[in-house]
Each structure stands twice: as C-alpha cells, then as structure tokens.
Amino acid sequence: MDLAVWQIVLLVLxxxxxxxxxxxxxxxxxxxxxxxTVTGAIMGDVTLGLAIGATLQLMVLGVGxxxxxxIPDFTTGAIVGTAFAAISNQxxxxxxxxxxxxxxxxxxxxxxxxxxxxxxxxxxxxxxxxGNIRGVKRNILLGALPWGLSRAIPVFIMLxxxxxxxxxxVNEMPDWLMGGLKVAGGILPVVGIAILLRYLPTNKxxxxxxxxxxxxxxxxxxxxxVALIGVALAIIYFKQSIKAVPVMAGSNITMDGGENEDxxxxx
Numbered sequence: 001m002d003l004a005v006w007q008i009v010l011l012v013l014x015x016x017x018x019x020x021x022x023x024x025x026x027x028x029x030x031x032x033x034x035x036x037t038v039t040g041a042i043m044g045d046v047t048l049g050l051a052i053g054a055t056l057q058l059m060v061l062g063v064g065x066x067x068x069x070x071i072p073d074f075t076t077g078a079i080v081g082t083a084f085a086a087i088s089n090q091x092x093x094x095x096x097x098x099x100x101x102x103x104x105x106x107x108x109x110x111x112x113x114x115x116x117x118x119x120x121x122x123x124x125x126x127x128x129x130x131g132n133i134r135g136v137k138r139n140i141l142l143g144a145l146p147w148g149l150s151r152a153i154p155v156f157i158m159l160x161x162x163x164x165x166x167x168x169x170v171n172e173m174p175d176w177l178m179g180g181l182k183v184a185g186g187i188l189p190v191v192g193i194a195i196l197l198r199y200l201p202t203n204k205x206x207x208x209x210x211x212x213x214x215x216x217x218x219x220x221x222x223x224x225x226v227a228l229i230g231v232a233l234a235i236i237y238f239k240q241s242i243k244a245v246p247v248m249a250g251s252n253i254t255m256d257g258g259e260n261e262d263x264x265x266x267x
Contacts, residue, residue: 015150032056043086073106113150
C-alpha cells in the first residue's frame with residue numbers, strides 16, 4: 001500500500017494541529033487515542049488506529065508538561081506508527097515499536113521549538129513597548145509556527161520516505177532492537193497506569209481496583225465489561241455517599257425516613 005498525496009497532506013496537517021491544540025485550544029486532539037483513531041480513518045483502518053492510539057494513551061497517563069518540561073510526544077508517534085502499520089499491513093505491536101522512538105525523538109524537537117519560539121517572544125515584548133497591539137497579536141500567532149513545524153516537518157519526511165523507511169525497519173534493523181522496542185511498548189503502559197494510580201485515591205478504593213483486576217486478568221472480561229462494572233460500582237458508591245450525608249441542623253427532612261425534630265416518624 002502506498003500513501004496518496006491527500007493522505008500525506010491530511011496527516012501532516014493533523015500533526016501540525018495536534019501540538020497547537022495541546023498548547024492552546026485543548027479540544028482533545030492532543031491525545032494519542034483521538035489522533036490514532038483519526039489517523040486510522042485517514043488510512044482506512046479505524047480499528048488499527050484506535051488500538052495503537054489507546055495503547056500509546058496508556059503511556060502518557062499521569063504525565064504532563066508541567067514547568068515547561070518536554071515529554072515524549074506519543075501523539076505524533078500515533079500518527080507515524082498507524083500510517084506505517086497500515087502501509088506495511090502490520091499489527092499494532094509493530095506500530096508501537098515505531099511510535100516509541102518517534103515519540104522520544106519529538107522530545108529533542110520540542111526543545112528546539114521552545115528555543116525558536118523565543119524569537120517571537122522578544123518581538124512581542126518589543127511591540128508591547130511600542131504600543132503596537134496588532135504587532136503583538138501577529139507575533140503571538142507566528143509563535144505557533146515553530147511548534148507546528150516541529151511536528152509537521154518530521155512527519156512529512158517520514159511519510160514521503162515511508163516505504164523505504166518501513167522496508168529498512170522490517171528488513172535491516174536487528175531483531176534485538178525491534179524486540180527491545182516491543183518490550184518497551186508493553187512496559188510503558190504499565191508505567192503510565194502506575195503513575196496515574198499514585199495521584200488517585202487508590203487506598204480508599206483498593207477493593208474496586210481488585211474487582212476490576214480479577215475481572216480482566218482471571219475472568220477474561222472484555223474492557224467494555226470491566227468499564228460497565230466500574231460504572232455500576234460508581235453508582236453504588238454515589239448512592240451510599242448520598243445516604244451518608246448528614247441532615248442539616250434544624251431540618252425535619254431525612255433522606256430515607258426517620259424521626260424529625262418533633263420526634264415524629266417520617267417515611
């Protein structure tokens with residue numbers, strides 16, 4: 001399978017837009033699971049894109065660019081991985097092996113984008129001193145270009161030389177390297193979940209966690225089934241929390257019946 005021109009154009013624009021969305025718009029296109037699904041739709045295999053994006057999404061759970069830190073960009077990795085997997089008729093495991101190094105490469109390009117962006121920042125400061133509001137707006141918009149191009153250009157290069165790159169990866173790269181990338185692709189989702197659990201009230205809801213683990217690991221319940229179990233448990237906990245809310249002083253209204261302040265029983 002060869003990439004059509006319109007597919008390359010859409011994927012490059014998607015890479016450009018995804019980083020801009022993560023910086024300012026925040027409508028959800030900065031998440032690998034969303035971008036992977038969209039890429040899968042462009043490539044004609046939504047299921048493959050969703051599987052790749054969901055796996056990569058697990059790798060970034062609990063990870064954020066706090067304090068200006070640069071983190072692996074697995075959103076861009078989802079684009080490249082899904083496209084290459086569709087080109088070569090490979091599975092999601094192959095795509096993860098490509099997406100991981102691409103995401104790590106984006107760390108360096110992210111730093112370069114931040115460095116380049118300071119040029120427009122100084123121009124904004126200068127226009128503020130001059131009172132040039134239009135100049136401030138123009139340079140703020142131009143400041144988005146280094147970010148977008150830091151993703152769009154590498155994706156464009158990879159897609160243009162996609163077939164040869166895929167052939168090189170499949171035929172030339174040593175087995176130990178591809179095996180290592182696949183192992184990393186399997187470990188990183190676990191690391192992402194572990195980081196997320198550190199920020200959640202896990203100790204309080206450890207019983208629910210065990211139920212979900214047993215259902216998935218031992219009973220082989222599909223993820224949708226585990227999610228529905230989680231919804232049921234959430235509803236039960238919510239109702240129990242409502243019942244546990246203390247009645248306000250001076251009120252003769254009770255949640256489930258009882259005596260009011262006059263000693264009369266109410267249903």
